[in-house]
Each structure stands twice: as C-alpha cells, then as structure tokens.
Amino acid sequence: MFESIKIYLNEDMDMEKLSTGLVEYGYMSCKKVSEEGDFSRLGDILTIYPITFEYPLRIEFTQNRVEKIRSIDPLTYESVQDHNVAIILPIKGIAKRRVQERILRQRPEGSPIDNFVDIEAGDYVVHADHGIGKYLGVEKIKVDKKYVEHLVIEYVNGDKLFVPFTDLDKVQKYLGFEKKLPKLNKLGTKLWKRTKEKARDGIYKIALELLELQAKRFTVEGFKFSPDTEWQKELEEEFLYKETPDQMRSSIEVKRDMESANPMDRLLCGDVGYGKTEVALRAAFKALMDNKQVAFLVPTTILAEQHFNTFKTRMKKFPVAVEMLSRFRTKHEQDKIVERLANGNVDIVIGTHRLLSGDIKFKDLGLVIIDEEQRFGVHHKEYLKKLRLSVDVLTLTATPIPRTLYLALMGGRDISVINTPPSERLPVETIVTYYDETLIKDAIWKEKNRGGQIFFVHNRIAGIEKIAKAISKLVPELSIVVAHGRMPERSLEETMIKFISGQIDCLVSTTIIESGIDIPNANTVIINRADTFGLSELYQLRGRVGRFTRAAYAYLFIPKKFVLSAESQKRLQAIKRFQELGSGFKLAMEDLQIRGAGNLLGVEQHGYINSVGFDMYCRILRSAINSLKNRNALKE
Numbered sequence: 001m002f003e004s005i006k007i008y009l010n011e012d013m014d015m016e017k018l019s020t021g022l023v024e025y026g027y028m029s030c031k032k033v034s035e036e037g038d039f040s041r042l043g044d045i046l047t048i049y050p051i052t053f054e055y056p057l058r059i060e061f062t063q064n065r066v067e068k069i070r071s072i073d074p075l076t077y078e079s080v081q082d083h084n085v086a087i088i089l090p091i092k093g094i095a096k097r098r099v100q101e102r103i104l105r106q107r108p109e110g111s112p113i114d115n116f117v118d119i120e121a122g123d124y125v126v127h128a129d130h131g132i133g134k135y136l137g138v139e140k141i142k143v144d145k146k147y148v149e150h151l152v153i154e155y156v157n158g159d160k161l162f163v164p165f166t167d168l169d170k171v172q173k174y175l176g177f178e179k180k181l182p183k184l185n186k187l188g189t190k191l192w193k194r195t196k197e198k199a200r201d202g203i204y205k206i207a208l209e210l211l212e213l214q215a216k217r218f219t220v221e222g223f224k225f226s227p228d229t230e231w232q233k234e235l236e237e238e239f240l241y242k243e244t245p246d247q248m249r250s251s252i253e254v255k256r257d258m259e260s261a262n263p264m265d266r267l268l269c270g271d272v273g274y275g276k277t278e279v280a281l282r283a284a285f286k287a288l289m290d291n292k293q294v295a296f297l298v299p300t301t302i303l304a305e306q307h308f309n310t311f312k313t314r315m316k317k318f319p320v321a322v323e324m325l326s327r328f329r330t331k332h333e334q335d336k337i338v339e340r341l342a343n344g345n346v347d348i349v350i351g352t353h354r355l356l357s358g359d360i361k362f363k364d365l366g367l368v369i370i371d372e373e374q375r376f377g378v379h380h381k382e383y384l385k386k387l388r389l390s391v392d393v394l395t396l397t398a399t400p401i402p403r404t405l406y407l408a409l410m411g412g413r414d415i416s417v418i419n420t421p422p423s424e425r426l427p428v429e430t431i432v433t434y435y436d437e438t439l440i441k442d443a444i445w446k447e448k449n450r451g452g453q454i455f456f457v458h459n460r461i462a463g464i465e466k467i468a469k470a471i472s473k474l475v476p477e478l479s480i481v482v483a484h485g486r487m488p489e490r491s492l493e494e495t496m497i498k499f500i501s502g503q504i505d506c507l508v509s510t511t512i513i514e515s516g517i518d519i520p521n522a523n524t525v526i527i528n529r530a531d532t533f534g535l536s537e538l539y540q541l542r543g544r545v546g547r548f549t550r551a552a553y554a555y556l557f558i559p560k561k562f563v564l565s566a567e568s569q570k571r572l573q574a575i576k577r578f579q580e581l582g583s584g585f586k587l588a589m590e591d592l593q594i595r596g597a598g599n600l601l602g603v604e605q606h607g608y609i610n611s612v613g614f615d616m617y618c619r620i621l622r623s624a625i626n627s628l629k630n631r632n633a634l635k636e
Contacts, residue, residue: 005088007059011066015046022048026091028420035102037091037245043138043149045165047072050088055080062146078166102246102419124174124182125153126613130161131185131192132174156186172615182610199608200620206605207624211632220389222263223366228255229289231318236282238314244420247275253416254283254394258367264392270418272543273425273518276396277307279418280369281314283394288320288347292366296350297384299372301326301489302496306518307371308350325351325360327489356380370395398540428546428554432530432576435557440526441474443555444506447524448478452550453499454506455513455525457541459532461486467528468508478505485512514540523552530556531568535591538575 005021007013019041023029027039027048033056039048049056055071058079071080119125121137133153140147141162150162151171163171176182185192236251243251250268257264270276284294296311298304308324315322323337323346334354340346344363349355353376368387370376373395376384387393433439447454458467461484472480481504483495492512499507500519507513507522514537523545530538538556546552556572558564564572574590609617 004090007066007069007086007088009066009069009084012064013061013066014064015041015044015061018046022088025088027088034419035245042165045149048086048088050086051091053086057083057086059086102244102417119171119173126172126174126616127153127161127163128170128172128616129192130155130187131195132182132613133161133184135171136160154184156184159187161187172613175614176610177606177614178610182613195611196616196620199612199617200624202604202608203617203621204624207621207628210621210625211628218262220263221261222390222392223290223292224261225255225258225286225290225292225366225392227259228286232282232286232289235285235314235318239278241275241422243278244275244418244422246270246418246420247279250276250416250418251279251282253414254279255286257414258283258286258392263390264367264394264414266393266414266416267395267397268416268418269397271421272398272540273547274418274421276398276418277310279416280371280394280396281311284311284348284367284369285315285318285320287367287392290366291364293341293344293346293362293364294348294367294369295355295362295365296348296369297355297371297376298350298352299376300512300514301328301352301492302512303371304328304350304352305493305496311348311350320347321345322348322350325349325354327352327354328493353380356383365391367392367394369393372397398536398543426546426549426551428542428552430542430554430556430576432556432558432572434560435528437470437474439555440471440557443524443526443553444471444475444478447553448475448505450550451521452524453502453504453519453522455522455541455544456506456508456528457511457513457525458508458528459510460529461510464508464510471506471508475506479503480506480508483507483509483512485510511537511541513544518547519544520548520550523550524555525553526555526557528557529559530572531558531562531564533571535571535574535587538571539578539587542575 005018005025007018019029019039022039027037030038030040032038033040033047033049036049036051038056039046041047044061046059046061047056048059053071055073058068058070058072059066060068060070069083069086071083072078073080119135121135123135124132125135126132130153133155136152136154138149139152139162141150142148143164148164150164151168153161153163153171155161174182247270250270254264254266254268257266268276268279280296284296287294296307298307304324304326305328308322311322321340323340325334325337329337337346337349338359338361341349342361342363354360368384368391370384370393373384384393444454456467456471458464464482464484468480468482472478481495481499483492483499485492487495495504495507498504499522502521511533525541525545527533527538527541533541542554545554556575558568558572571591574587578587578590612620
C-alpha cells in the first residue's frame, strides 16, 4: 500500500480506481458522509472525510478530470475553502491514540434523522423553502456552459423544481407517520410559509416540555465515577476485535456520562452485531472499579445465558463476581444469588425480568444496563423510570420504539449511535418467496455442505413439532431439534447448548432466538409465515445470522395462494429493500410509516408532524429549544 493518495486539481483520475483505493485505505463507502473515514459517490461528485482535514472534501469530476477540490461544511454543504491538492492518508495502521483524539471531536449536528433515511425516486420529500413534493431522480442541467447534476422534485400541476447538489441540505424525505399520502404543495405560493409558521407556533409548547424534562434530570445528583483505571485500560486492550470509530466514540460518551455528577440516562443504538455489548461491558467494569454493583436486564433467558458467558470470559483474570438470574437457575440457586446481591458479594448480575422482583435488593447499585427495553411490560417500565432518578442507566437497542427514539433525537435523552459495521462484515442476502419444500431442502443442504447450521423459525408452538417432522423428511440425514419457551428450563438449556456447540444441524424454534443469541456457525435462517411478523421482529431474526465474515442467507416464506394485507406486503418489501448493513434505524422509521405512529406526541403535535414532515418538525423543534435555552441564559 502506498503512503497516501494524492489528488491534484485538473489531473486525470479514474473515479472507480479512486473509490477502490479509498476502501483499501480503510475508508467506508456510505450514502451520506457524516464522520471521518466516510466517503460517498453521487454521479460525478466524490465526497470524502479524510482524517487529516477539519471538513469533508468535495471533489467534482468532469469525464474523470478533477475540476474542483473544496472543503465543505457538513451541515450546509456550502464551500469553505478551495484546494489545489488533497492528500488522503490511510486509516488502517494509524495509532489508536490518534483515532481516539457509525473521535472525541463532537460530530456536527445535522438533521436529527440524517443517518436513518435515504431518498429514492418516487419518495415524497420536503424542500425547506417550497414544501412537499415528489422526488423524481437526478437530471443534468446546463449551467454556465457545463452540465451539472440536480435533484428533480415534482409539485402540483407537474411543475418541477431543480435542486443543485449545493442545496442538498434543504431536501429531506417526507415522514408523516400517516397511512394516507401527503398533499403536494404548489410552487410560487405562500401556503408553505404559512404552514411552517403555524407549526412553529404549536411546536413551541413541546419545546418547553422537553426543556423541563431536561431540567429535572440535571437537578438530581448521582454518583460521580472515577476516571479510567489501569485495569480498565487492560480490559479494553484485550478486546479480540478492532473497535469501529462509532463503537469507540459511544464508549467514550458513556464513560464521560458516568464521570459526571448527574445520573446517566443514555440510549445506545446500534445494529444487531455492531458491538453494543462491548460498550456495555466496559461501562459495567468501570462501575466495578468504584465498588458499585451492576444489573444487566435482558428480555430472554437465552440472551441472559449468552451475556453471562461473555462477561465471565472477558473478566476472568480480574477479581469480579458475575452471576445470572433466570429460569436457567433453580430456586435454591436463585435464593443464594439474591442473598449474595444484598450483602455485596455479587458485582454483576445478568438476568431477565426476575431482576425486577420485590425480593431483589442491592448493597450498592451503581449502574443498570437494559437490553431492548420495549420488550418489557408497562409495570416493569414504571419501575425502570424510578431507577433512572438514582442510578446511571444505559439502554441498548437495535430498533428503538418511536417515543424513545424521538426523545433521544430531540435531547430528552442522551443518545449514542453505532452506525459503522464491524470490518469484513457482509450484508445478509434476503429472499422473500412462497413456501417451497424444494427450496427449503436446497437452502438447508447448501448451509450444511459448508459446515454451517440453520435456524428455522415457526412462531406457533401448536404446530412446531409437525413442521420439524416435515423438515426431517426433507433432510433425514441431519439432526433436527425443536426449541420453544414452554419447554422445561433444563431441557431448553440443553438444546441450546447442543446447538451452540454444533451437535444440532437445524434448530426449529419460535422467536425465542430473536434477541441477541450469537452463534457464528449458524448463517442461514428460514422464517415461516413471515407475513405474520412485525418489521422489527423480522429484522432481529435476520440479525441472528451473518454476524461474522461468512456470507449469510435469510429466507422469508409466505403461504401459496394467500392474499397478503397491504401492511404485510409493505413490511416484506421493506425488509427485502433494507439489506445493507446498518439498516436498523431506517427500518424503525419505515415501520412508523407503514403502521402509522398513532398519537406519538399528542393529537396537536401529530398534526404538525404530518403538515411539515417529521424531519422539518424536528428542525423547527430544535431551533425552538435552542432559542429558549439562549433566552433563559440571558435571564440568568
């Protein structure tokens, strides 16, 4: 590998070779550049965020000739400075300390949902100055004797607006969370301006509420954790994989919260298998260094077992007592653990909702980690709300629930996002088709022949044994075993251990495998009656495979001669469309649009969201919050 890539003004350079070179240098191709190490290509424009530049670079080509090299503001896309040459250094091989220095510099705040949605031809969009229209695609328009690419947006009566790429920040995808389509605006009228002004007046109320919520959080004093110890550094250096920039940033943000005087309430969002558990593990260990106890709350017994094994393995060289509370423990074992928790002889306890029982007492609880909070019931959530007032809380999620996501985006809760996939990770190939025994047989043998294992998901316990027998007839040479939540605890545990150890070829199960279960050798998942699952469920199930470097497959079967509901069709189209890595947030937003958000923030606010779109609503709201903060600061 050369020491650097040099790009000179007016030089002939092959864009394809340049893109390939950037990947080899450790840069990541993405649809939108948001942090160091990203690059994107749109037509004849290449945008790169080199590690040696304060701003991203926009390189404009004309027939593989470098026409312009400019630094651009990542928020407004406006030119900051012209350059005659750009020198791109490789990311791979850079010292970890320098990287730390989807690091400590704060990411610029763009649109709240920039990272979660992409615009495709046919989508409804919102232009900040002209309102709601339909995006038709990209078209080259002659400007000053040169053809320049523009976005094309259609309005009422077929009128078209041509938007240059320098104005990209003014265009957002329309997200209204209503099942009905929005009305297009008419160009050249003042209606859109009046609509925005009306929304701005109404949004002011919720801005006040969010500021009050923040103020309450900052009036409560929590425990101030100490800076990282030598043991902390030693634990982190023994991580088997290379941390992604987002993973490192999230860990720094979490530890910074813990070292503050206010109780942490941070939402850590990241795709399945993107490394949220490692961030949580480091936070837990930090709490232990100040002699605090940690509770790690998970939705399923299998996930509790897996996290328990991960924590035990990673911390085995340190004097740390890790225990697990779930159905996999006998009553006698549970009673002993509860007793040791109360007297402080257990440092970390990992468990299901059993941890929320009335008999659980801690000697000195300092940190609560919650995995997929939406999976817990209303009463459990109320209990967790009270916890947030006294201890640090870290919530992990792949597909956040609407209100949680909304509050985090708008500052009601702190948020860290892991958008960067682990290196060498491949997207899962998704096939949506009618139930076909020949295809099932072929898919199973394809996986078996490369030494792998198979998940077969059938979410009805009543017919699961019948399905397992049907699969056994298709592949009689292989071992097929059933697993579901109503099995005796020990029997279920033994089955899962056998599957994890490779003694079982195909596991026919309900959605008990949905959350967190991590089996590197299982890289084909077959989902029966995929039309009956929610979008986030399908996404989580697909995330059980493809967690490492091997190509993985997800087969989503629907019944033959069966008329799907409109919502089911949209869900299956969405899961098929969002196959690329890092699609969790996009699917969460898509799910909101498919089923409607309901009364997300009250009837009045819901109306404003639909009138201007969720992105514009968020921008107006953040502007109102900043205005109120400045006003309060002046008063003080």
